[in-house]
Amino acid sequence: MAMSLRRSRAFLFIVLWLGCAMGGHAAAAQAGAGAWLHRHVLEQGHPGAHLVVATADAAPVDLAVGSADTERRHPLRGDAIYRIYSMTKPVVSAAVLRLIGEGHGGLDDAVALHLPELAALRVLDRDGLRAPRRPPTLRHLLTHTAGFPVVPGQALLRREAVRLEDSDSLATYVARAARVPLAHDPGTVFAYDGMATEILGRLVEVWSGQPLGRYLDATFFEPLGMADTGFVVPEAGRGRVVELTCLRDGALVRADQAHARDPGIGLRPYASAAGGLYSTAHDYLAFARMLLAGGRHGDRQYLPRPLAEAMFRDQLAAMGLDRPHVDAGAGRGFGLGVSVLLDPPAMGRLGAPGQVGWSGAASTYFVIDPVRGRIGLLLLQHLPCGGRERLPSVALPFYNFVQEVEFP
Structure with missing residues (x-):
C-alpha cells in the first residue's frame, strides 16, 4: 500500500510538472489527461495505458503512463506495441473499400462472385437447410449482416465443428467457412463476429494477388509511416510489446495465451483479418487521421472520398433493420467496418451523433468525431482470463473524455 501511495504521489507530481512546463491549452489538456489516467486506469488496477x-494535425493529449508489465518493473513507453485485436477490422475494411474503388468489385456484389467457394451457402432453420432469400453481399460482410452464426444453436455447433480458427491460411479459412450454414438470411440481422472480416481478408488477397499482410504493408502501413504495425512483431521490437493481463481470483496476472507468453508472435496461425494486428498509438493515429480526412493523408488519396464517407454512415437502417438493430443498444448503428453513434444520450455519451470507431478485446479503443474533427485513442492490454x-471498463469514461478535452 505504501509503495502504491508513493507511486500515486509521484505520478501526480509529474502531472503538475507537465502543467507548469507546457503553456496554455496544451498544458491544461495534458495535465487533465494525466489526472484522468490516474483515476480511470491506474487507480482501477491497470498497470498502464497510452x-x-x-485533431487532423495536432495532438494536445499524448500521454503514456504506468507500466508495461504486471510487476511494474518496466515503464510504459510511448512507442509500446499492443495487440489491437478487433481494431484490425477497420483496417481490413478500408483495404476492401480501396480495392472496390480501384474497380475490383462493388459493395452489392454477391460474395460468391469473387469467392466462388462460398456459392453454396445455405440457411439452417427449424425446417433444415434452405437457400437464402438473397445471397450475402460484400456490404453484408462489412456490416456483419451476412447471417453467419453467433448465438448458440445448431448453426453455431456446425461452425465450431469445422475449427475455423485452426486454419493455416485465409484460403483454408474460407474453404472451411463454406461448410458453415447461415443462421439468418443475409441483410436481416446484425450479428457482430469475426467470420465476415476473415472472409474479407481473403477477398483482399484474391483481388490484390498478395498475402494480406504484404498488401496492408505496401498500401497503408509503409506510406502512412506505421512502422510498428503488422501481424508479427520483428525480434528487434518484441521488447516493446506490452504484457497481456487478466484477473484470476482477484489478482492481476499475465494471460495464458501463447502470444501472451511469447509476445510478438502471430495471434493466429494465419494472418487474422478479424483480430491479428499489433500496433502502437502513433501508428493507429496515422490510420485514423487518414479516415478523418476522407481517405486522404498528405498528398495521397488512400480511399475514394465517397467510400470513405460511406464508411462513416449507418448502413443498417437502409437495410430496413429496426432500432435497436445492434446488440449494444438503440444508440448505435454500423457503417462499413466501424460502429456509428446515432443517439449519444442513449449510450451515456457526450457529443454529437456521427462519432465512429471500434475497440479490441484487450481494452483498446479508438473514436473519430468528424463533426468536431477529433480523434481519441486509448490502448491497454487487459482481457478476461x-x-x-x-x-472495470474504461470505455465510456474514455469516449466522454475525448469530448471534454479543450483544444487550443
Whole structure:
C-alpha cells in the first residue's frame, strides 16, 4: 500500500510538472489527461495505458503512463506495441473499400462472385437447410449482416465443428467457412463476429494477388509511416510489446495465451483479418487521421472520398433493420467496418451523433468525431482470463473524455 501511495504521489507530481512546463491549452489538456489516467486506469488496477486525443494535425493529449508489465518493473513507453485485436477490422475494411474503388468489385456484389467457394451457402432453420432469400453481399460482410452464426444453436455447433480458427491460411479459412450454414438470411440481422472480416481478408488477397499482410504493408502501413504495425512483431521490437493481463481470483496476472507468453508472435496461425494486428498509438493515429480526412493523408488519396464517407454512415437502417438493430443498444448503428453513434444520450455519451470507431478485446479503443474533427485513442492490454472477471471498463469514461478535452 505504501509503495502504491508513493507511486500515486509521484505520478501526480509529474502531472503538475507537465502543467507548469507546457503553456496554455496544451498544458491544461495534458495535465487533465494525466489526472484522468490516474483515476480511470491506474487507480482501477491497470498497470498502464497510452491516451491520445488529437485533431487532423495536432495532438494536445499524448500521454503514456504506468507500466508495461504486471510487476511494474518496466515503464510504459510511448512507442509500446499492443495487440489491437478487433481494431484490425477497420483496417481490413478500408483495404476492401480501396480495392472496390480501384474497380475490383462493388459493395452489392454477391460474395460468391469473387469467392466462388462460398456459392453454396445455405440457411439452417427449424425446417433444415434452405437457400437464402438473397445471397450475402460484400456490404453484408462489412456490416456483419451476412447471417453467419453467433448465438448458440445448431448453426453455431456446425461452425465450431469445422475449427475455423485452426486454419493455416485465409484460403483454408474460407474453404472451411463454406461448410458453415447461415443462421439468418443475409441483410436481416446484425450479428457482430469475426467470420465476415476473415472472409474479407481473403477477398483482399484474391483481388490484390498478395498475402494480406504484404498488401496492408505496401498500401497503408509503409506510406502512412506505421512502422510498428503488422501481424508479427520483428525480434528487434518484441521488447516493446506490452504484457497481456487478466484477473484470476482477484489478482492481476499475465494471460495464458501463447502470444501472451511469447509476445510478438502471430495471434493466429494465419494472418487474422478479424483480430491479428499489433500496433502502437502513433501508428493507429496515422490510420485514423487518414479516415478523418476522407481517405486522404498528405498528398495521397488512400480511399475514394465517397467510400470513405460511406464508411462513416449507418448502413443498417437502409437495410430496413429496426432500432435497436445492434446488440449494444438503440444508440448505435454500423457503417462499413466501424460502429456509428446515432443517439449519444442513449449510450451515456457526450457529443454529437456521427462519432465512429471500434475497440479490441484487450481494452483498446479508438473514436473519430468528424463533426468536431477529433480523434481519441486509448490502448491497454487487459482481457478476461476465461470467466467474466476483469478490471472495470474504461470505455465510456474514455469516449466522454475525448469530448471534454479543450483544444487550443
